Amino acid sequence: MNLTLQYIGKVLEQPDWNFPAHRHQHFSELIFVTKGEGVVTIAGERYAVQEGDLLVYNKGVMHEEYSSQNNPLALYYSGILHPAMEMLIPLECCPVMKTKEHKNTIQSLFDLLFEEAQHKRDQYQQATQQLLAVLVVWVHRLNKENTTLNKVRDAESLAIGIKEYLDIHYLRHLTLQDIATEFHLNPYYISHVFHRKYNDSPINYILNRRMAEARQLLVSTKLKISVIAHLLGYENANYFTILFTRLMTESPSQYRKRELRERINL
Known part of the structure; x- marks a missing residue:
């Protein structure tokens, strides 16, 4: 040697x-x-x-x-x-x-x-x-x-750790490289481990996490859509509306009207 x-x-x-x-x-x-x-x-x-x-x-x-x-x-x-x-x-x-x-x-x-x-x-x-x-x-x-x-345990623990990090920082405009830097790993490995555990990409998870928060705000508050967009990190309300519509197949205002019509508040 x-x-x-x-x-x-x-x-x-x-x-x-x-x-x-x-x-x-x-x-x-x-x-x-x-x-x-x-x-x-x-x-x-x-x-x-x-x-x-x-x-x-x-x-x-x-x-x-x-x-x-x-x-x-x-x-x-x-x-x-x-x-x-x-x-x-x-x-x-x-x-x-x-x-x-x-x-x-x-x-x-x-x-x-x-x-x-x-x-x-x-x-x-x-x-x-x-x-x-x-x-x-x-x-x-x-x-x-x-x-x-x-190997398996560490990969699963890593995936859980990534998810916890994303749940805390989902309002930030994170890139895959940002996440990889945080965990001192390469972006490909981060994406692979996360997808194997959650069948989703980290970036798509962030997007869905934001949209879940948007749905909650739409039905539980009377905030304007532009205000909700801003709270979720979107400076452009139109861009937020496009993303929401693409994912939910209806606009934020349509979603709010439908949910409030079907919902019974006590």
């Missing part, structure tokens, strides 16, 4: 420990949490981390760490040069992995790696290379396990 250990160190349960946002252009980092909990931000995404988590910071990716004051982090951190590989894991994969029943194995590898680097005994460089090779194999195994176990 042609791996080289650049450095290895420990953080030992320091309540106020944090490391501001930074990146490494030429090597990646592996972090193993041995105790405690904290929050890390990787490529703009926040993750809660705890004992047994293995973190992968690909080279060039921004990251920062913050320890919990009540349950401070203890961890190993290591810098790895890997010229034969562009990334340790693909960028679309989750950089925080649960080691679960493999926790002791991963901890033993870091313990040995730290010991070899610390004492620099005869042939320690070969030893660190071999230990790194085993560790990277475990990174790939855990990445595969985590991806397989969480």
Whole structure:
């Protein structure tokens, strides 16, 4: 694999420990949490981390760490040069992995790696290379396990999260790129995951959400159509009327008259 250990160190349960946002252009980092909990931000995404988590910071990716004051982090951190590989894991994969029943194995590898680097005994460089090779194999195994176990659940959770975001921000003129930027994912994946869950596109969902609000306002208030259009983010009332008519097959005024005629208010 042609791996080289650049450095290895420990953080030992320091309540106020944090490391501001930074990146490494030429090597990646592996972090193993041995105790405690904290929050890390990787490529703009926040993750809660705890004992047994293995973190992968690909080279060039921004990251920062913050320890919990009540349950401070203890961890190993290591810098790895890997010229034969562009990334340790693909960028679309989750950089925080649960080691679960493999926790002791991963901890033993870091313990040995730290010991070899610390004492620099005869042939320690070969030893660190071999230990790194085993560790990277475990990174790939855990990445595969985590991806397989969480793929469906994570996609569904993401779709629900997108819907919640749209329900809050449906009055904004969002583009698919805006939504993708908010979730730090590409627009195609956002659209794919949302459609698989709700059989609709995010942008069409926003439109239908606005029209549902419009129907509610038309029958529950006496507001002018131009005012309703403005409340829903449409500066041009005629454009709002065209959209409403296209979706509801009748104009806002026709809808209001029909609904009020059929509705019994107490």
